[in-house]
Amino acid sequence: MTSGRRRTTRPFPWRRSLWIAFLLAPALVVMMLFVLWPLLSAFRFAFYEFNGLRPSGFIGLENFRQVLFEKPFSDWTYNALKHNIIAFLALMVFENGTAFLIAFALLKALPGHRVHQVIVFLPVVLSAVIVGFLWKLFLHPLFGLVNQALALVGIGAIPWLGNESTALGSILFANIWHWLGFPTLVLLAGMQRISKDVIEAARLDGAGDYVLMTKIVWPLIAPSVTIVTILTFIGSFNWFEIPYVMAGLTGSPGGATDVLGLYFYRTAFGSTTTGIQDFGQGSALAVMMFIIVAGVTAIALRYLRRREIEL
């Protein structure tokens, strides 16, 4: 007696595999050519000395030693790294914190919430170059909107981007204005996935907004928080466009806005006005940035995923 279930066998399984391989091939070729190959080239160049613009000899870890331990290069590296870390912390607290509060407010679907949702997200669609340029104008010491407004209450010209103590904060503010809508939408999507029954049950138990936010919503949007945290970290360590537009390639004033992206770019590709290119040192910086981003992301993901389960 044969089994009632008939086992279906595909006549040509290799054909299916071949078809899949055929479909994947173009994407793989593009990935290898434009992602893997440059990445491997950067790894290779990081171990070479450059004579002018050509690699002249294998020097092992010398480029890494210079950017990590030899002054003034090491000072510049740690200064830029410090600003990347500050950027990450500031964005986590101010950008994502504000985004969480806005998302929670939008969740309540008060009248006009759709318009607010669009307004919050609108700057995200603008190019970083436009945003940087716009805020550079707003913060101009003599003609900027911000100082004009402050002048009305008797406050004199503040060189927001020219002062070491305000420059990084000003650039971070512009960045938050630009990106606030993105974490807001991700967190809002996470909040909207929470079952209404859970929220209603909490309300019936007498939970107010604060308790609802901290005891119900926050733990249940853990997957969205993971995504936002990881993307903020990657964004903070690859930060380039807005600092470049607002503070220039040198991270002025006096390196107060320098970040690893700017330092890497001007080391590898030089600048007409500061001098020469060093692909070796630049590649060493790029490799370090890759290790930091990939390493920390992997560890953070592991921790955050575990946290999602615990919560």
Added chain:
Amino acid sequence: MSRRRIGLTFLAASFAWGLAASAARATDISFWTWRQEDKAAYNELFTDFTKLNPDIHVKFESFPDENYPTIVSTALAAGKGGDVIHTHAYGWLEQFVKAGYFEPQDEKTVPSLANQPADALISGTYRADKKVYSLPFASQTLGLFINKDVFAKAGLTPPATWDEFITVSKALKEKDIYPLANGMGTSWFNEMFVAIFTNPFLGQDFVTDLTTGKTTFKDPRYVAALGKLLELRDYMPDGFEGVDYTTAGQLFISGKAAMLAGGSFDIATYRSQNPAINMDFIAPPMAKAGDVPQVTKFFDGGYAVNAKSPNKEAALKLVNWMGTKEFGDKFSALLGNISPIKGVVIKDELLAHVAKLNETAMPHINVVYFRFQKPTGSELLQGDITKMMSGSITPEQLAADLTDGLAKWYTPFQGK
């Protein structure tokens, strides 16, 4: 068909063939530059060249200044790029020459090199083999722009000495005019600002001592000259730390500021932005009356031939023509730049005055001597000068940072 008609057809066909053959023989070469704003002038110059060399056509191709080194080095590394490349000078050029990207130029391939003065040729020469790789195109002069109308209205005379500068600035400030338009918002412009105001206090002897290893930037003369810059803060615009190059130019040409420390390369720009401007370009304030007026001079760059160019002969022909007096005369007239070519006649009165100031000029020290290896003097100075002007470091600290940073590769500074 009549015999006459056959003859005419044959003649027409021969003519067309001749034209086609001539067009096929014509060489198209490209000229790469970062000077987008000079397109019309260069196209006019290239038309003159093609009149003299009908078989060579030159195409002007420009790229953004900030990304120019990246674009050029990437193209040259791939064996591509323009046939003639507009280069910057000194250390910028050297890195390309080291990589073998440019063709050497000599009296045989570029006879017009003989028209260049010695100091100009240094800017296009590779220090290791002493060969010229880029034919110098212009000298730039750094000094003090004066808005003559503002001075006349205020009843003041442009200052010649430092003390006069301070007195005049105080008077201008009392009349609600910014004495000096400069700010600290643009790094490369800040470096020029330093050179302009410190050079008259340093003098040629300091440069000689510096380049022969007798002294370093820690020298009291340099520290004292840096200290003088701090006195200027009172006469710069409100929030000067954030005032950039563009704003400084606008303050000056609009008459809101009376003076601007800047470069002769902006004479044409300011005139085009405000055709009514009545301006002068003078030497920055001397340390004391009786000193030699000292502007700062450097050579901006030159014209190099791509070593991988398939049209090397035509490219060298163009570069050679760009070294002739004929080119230099028209170049200076069209672009308001000072061509270094000997015998060039500069008709513009202000530009001719700048050329005269060049006779006693000081070199732009960082650009001419300290941009050959990393860290460059420019990187170090541009990083520190904003800190010094905002008071977070002292002139002594800046001088020490500059010396110690350069000591990484400039052996005369090592251990000092």
